[in-house]
Amino acid sequence: MQALVEQILAEAKQLGASAAEAAVSLESGLSVNVRLGEVETVEHNHDKGLGVTVYFDRRKGSASTTDFGQEAIRDTVAAACRIARYTAEDPYAGLADAALMAGEVIDLDLNHPWDIAPERAIELALESEAVARDYDARITNSEGASVSSHQAFRVYGNSHGFVGGYGGTRHGVSCCVIGQQGDNMQRDYWYSSARDACSLEAPDIVGRKAAERTVKRLGARRMKTRQAPVIFAAEQAGGLVSGFLGAIRGSAQYRNSSYLLNSIGEQVFPGFVRIDERPLLPCGLYSAPFDREGVATRDRDLVSDGVVQGYILDSYAARRLDMQTTANAGGTRNVFISHGDKDLQALCREMDTGLLITDMMGHGTNMVTGDYSRGAAGYWIEGxxxxxxxxxxxxxxxxxxxxxxxxxxxxxVDLRGNVRSGSILIDTMTIAGE
Structure with a gap:
């Protein structure tokens, strides 16, 4: 793969490109799905692809292919060069600065292949669903259970002389069931995800949690419209914080389309809140030694003492803002939210009366104004x-x-997503019901 990247870059230089970058990826995996005790699907995937971006001064062209043949590679590079010759000049286009390239590709312990046969994966999925269906007589149906294992390798290089790559794995178990009590039907799910299959929750635990969550939701009521305190359960809190991360992305800042414009140094959260990014976390689900432009990643604070410390930038956005890239080409990686010493039950006691949100629907966030409105379900808390x-x-x-x-x-703290947060208690929100 590294030799292939070097070949692409050499081809681009030969065709007159002043700079170029290329990436090659290989992926393979297994996924099985079962429902009501029967196997629904067994899927194997083997995917590959390469992409190249060339620059003729400040004119940019990109092309990609899944064919690794010599003729296809030459045609792909030639296509990118033709595109670049017809595009307008962009003064902000170009490779990330050479001085920021990852000098050493750190081993972050991301690659843990799971040599699991389809037959064994099916057994685990059936076990998870069976535990869920047997949990309570009110579990009447199932949307199924799944077990998956995927492995990927990616090599990136550019005309600065940087070429680097790393591999990673991701494995998962999930289950979703349906319960019924009278005319009321509810569904809920649970899942586990990890780089190393040894770190996955056991299939029976995943199935039991899915069933527990489903049964607890039976007999759900509607509420009158009111204002009250709200707790976003941990599995929903990360999505709430993502509304902040989107507002400090470089693209939102230079387009003037953020409710947090020019917010560096602004007090956005209470003083006890810290939000930091840890891309070098060993075995982290979203860890990476360098970003999609070859820039070395590093741990950093996005928020300290409630104050915004910086934006989320790739090299293009950084140039637009007259700043330096923060190695976030491709997004953030392992974002952690600080927390206190109280568990969810203690937060409920602190709230005393209010709404605990465990499920959300829709995408009702206006990133320009900050207005937030989403469908929700959960539990009413009193005392x-x-x-x-x-x-x-x-x-x-x-x-x-x-x-x-x-x-x-x-x-x-929910450790399964890119944004890792515990449950968040908010003083007052409008809750619209009947």
Whole structure:
């Protein structure tokens, strides 16, 4: 793969490109799905691809192919060069600065192949679903269970002389079931994901959690519209914080399309909140030694003492803003939210009366104004204890005020996503119901 990247770059130089970058990827995997005790699908995938971007001064062209044959490679590079000759000059286009390239590709322990046969994967998926279906007589149907294993390798290089690559794996177990009580039907799910299959939750645990969550939601009620405190459960809290990350992305800043324009140095969260990125976390699900432009990644604070410390930038956005890239070409990697010492139950007691959100629907976030409105379901809390499940609600507010109104963040951190947060308690939001 490294030799292939070097060949592409040499071809681009021969055709007159002043600079070029190329990436080659190989992926393979297995995924099995079962439903109601029967195998629904067994899928093997083997994918490959290469892409090249060339620059003729400040004119840019890109092309890609899945054919690794010599003629196809030459045609792909030639196509990128033809495109570049017809594009307008962009003063901000170009490779990331040579001085920022990763001098050493750090081994972050990301590659843990799982030599699992399809037959064994099917057994594990059937086990997960069986535990869920047997959990309670009110579990009446299933959307199925799955087991997956994927491995990928990627090599990137550019005309600065940088060529580097790394591999990674991702494995998973998931289960989703349906419950019924009278005329009320509910569905819920659970899943586990990890680089190393040894770190996955056992299939029976995944199935039991899916069933527990489903049964707890049976008998859900609707509520009257009101204002009240709200807890975003850990599995939903990461999505809430993503509304902040999107607002400090370089593209949103230079396009003037963010509710947090020019926010470096601004107090956005309470003083106890820290948000930091850890791309070099060993075995991390989103770790990487360099970004998609070859820039060495590093740990850094996005928010410290509630104050915005910097934006999320690739080299293009950085030039537009007269800043330096933060090695975020391709996005953020392992974002952690600081938390206190209270678990979810303690947060409920602190809230006393309010809404615990465990499921959300729709995409109602306006990144220009910060207005937030999404469908929700969860539980009504009184006296610090769950009283009954609720559904068909809409929670609304403005993200700038919501972030300022954070009272506490729980220690029940959800480690499965890119944004890792505990449950978040917000002082007041509008809850629209009947």
């Amino acid at each position: 610090g204890e769950i009283q009954y499940p609720v559904e068909e609600l809409t929670v609304a507010g403005n993200l700038k005020q919501m972030f300022k109104d954070i009272i506490a963040i729980g220690n029940d």
